Amino acid sequence: MSVTVGLKGRAEAVVNDSNTAQSACSGALPVFGTPFMCALMEEASWKSIAPHLEEGQSTVGTRLEVSHDSATPLGMKVWAESEITQADGKRIVLKVAAYDEKGLIGQGVHERFIVTDERFLAKAARKREG
Secondary structure, three states, rough: OOOOOOEEEEEOOOOOOOOEEHHHHOOOOOOHHHHHHHHHHHHHHHHHHHHOOOEEEEEEEEEEEEEEOOOOOOOOOOEEEEEEEEEOOEEEEEEEEEEOOOOOEEEEEEEEEEEHHHHHHHHHHHHHHO
16 A cells, blocks of 8 residues: 555544643643644544555654644534645655634644554664663
């Protein structure tokens, strides 16, 4: 399989006490937290790519540049959408956007890299070695 420009993804959630700015310690207000918006964007991105990878491969996020433009209160549905705009070998760039029931709440660019799971985890584990 191959990862190609134009592939799209989506992930959704409902704003609740566990995904607010308060719960992320990123602010004091009970509204959808920016860290959770970013996580939703990453979820939409990696899930759109995963079915097109070889067995034993995954993607890891390496860059995320976003704006969070509108607050979303408790109880509202939120979702993120992603679309691959560049696929250069192992490097993948996606346009990402987040919405609530009233419209756009954030947008930006996300970069991911295709990795071999075993090799990636082994490299990470070596950090524990003296």
